[in-house]
Amino acid sequence: MKKLTILWTIFLFPLVVCASKDTTLIKKGEYLSKIADCFACHTADKGEPYGGGVPFITPFGNVYSTNISSDKKAGIGSYTYEEFYDALHKGIGKHGNLYPAMPFTSFYLITDEDTKALYAYMMSIKPVSQKNRDNEISFPFNIRAGLKTWNLVNLSNEKFVPEEDKSEKYNRGNYLINSLGHCGECHTPRNSMMAMDKKRKLEGNLIVGYVAPSLQSVELRRQEWTLKDLVSVMKNGYSRRGTVLGHMTPIIYHSLSNVSHEDLEAMASYLLDSDEEVETKALTFNGHDKKDPGYLLYTGYCTSCHGINGEGIPNTTPALAGNATLNTKKPLNTMLTIIYGIKNERYSQTNAFGHMPSYNFTDEEMTNLINYLQKTFTNIGIKHSLEEIQAFKEEVIKGMENAEH
Amino acid sequence: MPKLTMTINNKQIEPMEISEEIMMIEYLHEYLNLTGTKFGCGQGECSACEIIVDHKDGTSESVKTCINSALTFQGKKIRTIEGHAKKNAKGYAVKLNPVQEAFAKQFSFQCGWCTPGFTNRATLLLEELEKNPIKKEDLRTHISEHLNSHLCRCTGYVKYFKALEDLILSKKGLTL
Ligand code: FES
Ligand code: FES
Numbered sequence: 001m002k003k004l005t006i007l008w009t010i011f012l013f014p015l016v017v018c019a020s021k022d023t024t025l026i027k028k029g030e031y032l033s034k035i036a037d038c039f040a041c042h043t044a045d046k047g048e049p050y051g052g053g054v055p056f057i058t059p060f061g062n063v064y065s066t067n068i069s070s071d072k073k074a075g076i077g078s079y080t081y082e083e084f085y086d087a088l089h090k091g092i093g094k095h096g097n098l099y100p101a102m103p104f105t106s107f108y109l110i111t112d113e114d115t116k117a118l119y120a121y122m123m124s125i126k127p128v129s130q131k132n133r134d135n136e137i138s139f140p141f142n143i144r145a146g147l148k149t150w151n152l153v154n155l156s157n158e159k160f161v162p163e164e165d166k167s168e169k170y171n172r173g174n175y176l177i178n179s180l181g182h183c184g185e186c187h188t189p190r191n192s193m194m195a196m197d198k199k200r201k202l203e204g205n206l207i208v209g210y211v212a213p214s215l216q217s218v219e220l221r222r223q224e225w226t227l228k229d230l231v232s233v234m235k236n237g238y239s240r241r242g243t244v245l246g247h248m249t250p251i252i253y254h255s256l257s258n259v260s261h262e263d264l265e266a267m268a269s270y271l272l273d274s275d276e277e278v279e280t281k282a283l284t285f286n287g288h289d290k291k292d293p294g295y296l297l298y299t300g301y302c303t304s305c306h307g308i309n310g311e312g313i314p315n316t317t318p319a320l321a322g323n324a325t326l327n328t329k330k331p332l333n334t335m336l337t338i339i340y341g342i343k344n345e346r347y348s349q350t351n352a353f354g355h356m357p358s359y360n361f362t363d364e365e366m367t368n369l370i371n372y373l374q375k376t377f378t379n380i381g382i383k384h385s386l387e388e389i390q391a392f393k394e395e396v397i398k399g400m401e402n403a404e405h
Numbered sequence: 406m407p408k409l410t411m412t413i414n415n416k417q418i419e420p421m422e423i424s425e426e427i428m429m430i431e432y433l434h435e436y437l438n439l440t441g442t443k444f445g446c447g448q449g450e451c452s453a454c455e456i457i458v459d460h461k462d463g464t465s466e467s468v469k470t471c472i473n474s475a476l477t478f479q480g481k482k483i484r485t486i487e488g489h490a491k492k493n494a495k496g497y498a499v500k501l502n503p504v505q506e507a508f509a510k511q512f513s514f515q516c517g518w519c520t521p522g523f524t525n526r527a528t529l530l531l532e533e534l535e536k537n538p539i540k541k542e543d544l545r546t547h548i549s550e551h552l553n554s555h556l557c558r559c560t561g562y563v564k565y566f567k568a569l570e571d572l573i574l575s576k577k578g579l580t581l
Pocket of ligand 1 (some may be wrong): 443444446447449450451452453454455469471472494507533
């Protein structure tokens with residue numbers, strides 16, 4: 001009997017070790033996939049998980065994300081590790097080059113170790129047979145051979161190299177923001193070839209109707225973000241400096257709210273370029289100027305939710321005092337929320353925000369209101385002319401119209 | 406600060422000094438004793454607090470009173486739930502307006518908190534159809550779109566919907 005037990009142990013032990021190693025790798029891959037937010041781009045509204053079919057609106061037509069479940073026919077179940085690696089790092093799928101809607105211009109920095117974990121996870125998820133949709137790209141951009149040339153010019157094959165003079169925390173943040181997190185894909189302006197403009201990294205960008213704001217440390221510091229505020233906005237969608245908006249809402253829900261506190265801190269530390277907490281400043285409220293024509297507009301339409309002194313209501317309405325969305329030279333996102341309103345945002349049972357109605361202000365009213373909000377709740381020191389506001393409004397409306405078509 | 410005045414249910418309101426922080430619903434309740442307009446969410450989500458504003462160009466709209474200050478109604482002509490029924494000389498309601506009657510007959514509401522908002526919006530719909538009748542087959546979608554922003558926590562909307570649909574179909578000239 002004793003012999004039998006020994007024999008069983010000899011046979012089973014490697015199996016158990018193997019299985020637990022696999023589970024650890026799959027778990028790690030699952031976590032990394034959350035940071036990369038694979039689910040959001042590869043799961044259509046009411047579609048199967050990872051079944052693809054999410055439309056990406058580009059100036060050349062619609063590109064649809066593909067099925068990346070482990071289904072051997074419809075998904076990527078038949079991909080070898082090398083093929084998976086190439087798709088992620090080089091934008092080369094089994095059936096040809098991928099459109100850069102797939103952020104391989106960021107994913108090329110993902111380490112081998114992490115790619116292995118991602119592969120293990122993707123191969124472990126439920127196969128779904130949802131068929132891929134044909135892209136609706138106009139000629140000549142529908143010829144995939146052109147993507148090879150695009151890749152030659154715009155895709156680097158360098159590995160991620162930590163900055164020597166920076167801390168481990170900063171470099172972890174640097175890695176997460178620029179590789180898996182692929183933040184630059186929205187927050188970096190694009191050049192004439194529609195590739196990320198490396199000279200203007202994280203400078204902010206207008207994308208499908210919204211401004212993906214600047215994430216550069218100089219601007220974040222000017223807006224008085226702290227490490228704690230940045231962690232909070234990434235984790236919960238809100239912070240003392242305001243809430244996220246539009247396309248960032250599902251990213252918080254599916255991705256960032258699942259990232260560990262430690263990793264979020266690392267990301268914040270990279271963004272603010274500081275290992276230590278930066279000085280916390282009081283939220284800006286410069287007092288009301290009752291003679292300003294914007295005053296009655298503010299008290300007329302904003303105060304019941306945002307508070308008479310811009311203090312907001314916790315978990316319902318963000319504060320306007322010290323709000324970073326307001327604190328920009330070109331307040332396009334503020335105008336967008338006024339013109340189109342915001343839908344309810346629900347992240348969890350205990351973390352949700354009410355909607356904001358849309359307002360049909362005249363251009364003159366809009367100018368007075370925007371100037372009043374910026375004068376009262378920020379220290380930006382700008383006064384916009386009617387013509388400037390009209391031009392901003394046109395930009396916002398055009399952006400939204402393009403986003404809808 | 407100019408004194409606030411407006412016309413409510415065809416009555417000119419005495420001009421009065423009022424703080425810019427007072428929301429319209431508070432003004433109706435606390436200054437004019439018009440308590441029929443109901444405060445629901447207070448965030449512009451449920452439409453319980455809506456009243457009718459009649460513009461000079463002949464158009465009318467349903468406007469929320471919880472998130473707009475009293476001063477934003479300066480000089481306007483408005484109708485509230487208290488203005489719909491016919492009154493006798495003593496000021497008592499003697500006849501409901503057709504929408505109120507239809508809602509009451511169909512037991513459209515339970516607690517009634519959302520009813521003033523529904524009534525105002527539905528009254529506007531009737532007036533709009535009198536001017537621009539629509540095809541019968543479009544009516545259901547039209548009603549849904551019209552009542553879409555109104556929330557009711559008790560009834561499940563079916564009876565509001567039915568009462569309004571029956572009422573519109575029973576009146577000549579509202580549908581084609
Ligand atoms: S109370 Fe005004 S919309 Fe709900
Ligand atoms: S009847 Fe109670 S909320 Fe509608």
